[in-house]
Amino acid sequence: MPVPRPILVADDPRFDGHQSSRPHPERPERLAAARAGLKAALPPERRRDLTLRKASDEAIERVHRPGYAGALRGALAQGSGDLDPDTYFCPETGESTWLAAGAAADLADALVRDPGERAIALLRPPGHHARPGTPMGFCLINNVAVAAAAARASGLARVAIVDWDVHHGNGTQEIFEADDSVLFVSLHQHPFYPGTGSPRETGKGAGRGATVNVGFPAGTGSEAYGEAFRRVVLPRLTAFDPELVLVSAGYDAHERDPLAGLSLEAATFGAMATALDDFCGESRSLGFFLEGGYDLQALEGSVAATTRALTGEARVELPEGEPSAREREAIEATLAAHRQP
Template sequence: MDLRLIEDALFDRHRAPGDHPERPERLQAVRRELTGRALGGASDWMAPRMAIDDELRRVHSGSYLAELEHTVRDRSGWLDADTYFNESTWEVAMLAAGAVCDAALGVLAGDSRTAAALVRPPGHHAEADRAMGFCMLNNVAIAAAAARAAGAERVAVVDWDVHHGNGTQHIFEADPTVLFVSLHQHPFYPGTGAPTEIGRDEGEGATINVGLPAGCGDADYLFAMDRVVVPALDAYRPDLILVSAGFDAAAADPLASMMVSADGFRAMAARLRSAADRSCEGRLCAALEGGYDLGALAAGARAALEVLASPKAPESEDLGPPSQLAERAVFATLQAHRDARNRWANAGIS
């Protein structure tokens, strides 16, 4: 089997009062897009399960988890100006974390070659001890730590959400066994993700940030993939690649200013699929993060999932030359890693 999908209508129970961009209609739009459409070798849909305490504590502090459960469970309110909760949120957040863990662990065990967890709330902004940016539990970080505990020597996280994954970066920035690579709009929320943020201590060089200026599109993202992301993955040779797959870099997204199309997301997924084939026998797992225009989210998710479901990686597409601004952003990343302890970002430079 090529692709396992983990998804459930239970995720719809997490809902804010009023009009909030992180809403149940997001997953409903993806479901409609996928209904009745064949996804290549996809033959397995799996229900999520709740993450267990040991999985959460590998990433989040015990005091934060206790405070979060006490505040959120069976209640409604706001953790900050962006991050709401209702009576179902604690259960739904635990299901999201458990779903991404199962996606990663299933791929690692050989149950499927690839997997995707279509979950909400998203997770990559959640810090070890703080909720923010719609996120309470860092789903991908929890899954990466679970994969390490299950025997993966090295895990790579590629985050293409338009917002920098500050939480994932900070959780692993001193850990050389988890490579974190982010493509994001910069400067932008949450204010992190400069190219000079390269990790620290033993993890120096295992954090790679490509901060792209507003207005970048398909060719710019693919240039960053080809010059930084893919060479780093090829050199790092992880046992598993996890993708924080946000679709808010789409041109229509109301919360950002990028110009990526569904074809762009398909091409990025194809490059990661090929990298996974080379480094880790195709083990590739995606987890939904952002994406707030329903049509663009659904089209982008479908495009990426078609790649994951394909029996083999599609050929890489050339979607045109990059802009000078994107070239400068990529060069800034390469320069920042020139003298790093681990030079994964410069792996493609002779």
């Protein structure tokens, strides 16, 4: 038997410094729950911790507008406040934000260096709503986009981002929608915050076809996600043939989540992680970047299920049951949008 590869982990106690003075769903306790899930599922001898560094302005401005890093530093220098109605900051926010983005860039480099690697990044603040020129929706810097751009800068030709957070990854889409070197596939509740993510959004210009949105109605369950993986996500990945797969791994599509209305279980995330792990095999690296997930019990169980898929302790088949008519319509709408010339 070959010795199993270690799993790279990006985490840092300094992520806990980012904290609102008011009750807010994006809170440090989330990481405590995610850490507990990771610890329960990842034997210490399989864990390799990345040393975290702050992101360079260059790494940030590959995906954000020129001057964004300086402008954000200036805004955060106010001490504490709100960058938009959802996005608070405190004196420690800058350090957490720059470390999260730096971890994303460094993790991407590690994944590129050694094809076949697996990584889990427990990052705060999350990133996928952060737009090219503005923070949004609890997000200040788009971590997964920074990682994808770092991988491209290291020489990869094609990178895929799968976003299974319950909210559409509007920031990530906007950053890469005209770029045919980054495939963006999002499964989310729709219509829902942030309002984007219609199946008809398929990319722009040279990037047409490289943005794939599956927007599910409230109440959607595991069977629909199994079907979407079989009919949309895996075929699109196969056709695109990425050299690296990154996941915007939010866990707020879980049935317990207080912010959203879908009905996934921890095992559904394990199944999706297993499917992506199988797709990547030994030749492609795979990295998971924490986004949302606001029920602590759901977050702990779902991070554990994701991790067990990577260690091989619990490989879960994609759910096989029959989706509802409305769930199937959502999948058909995505397939139809991508059949059009």
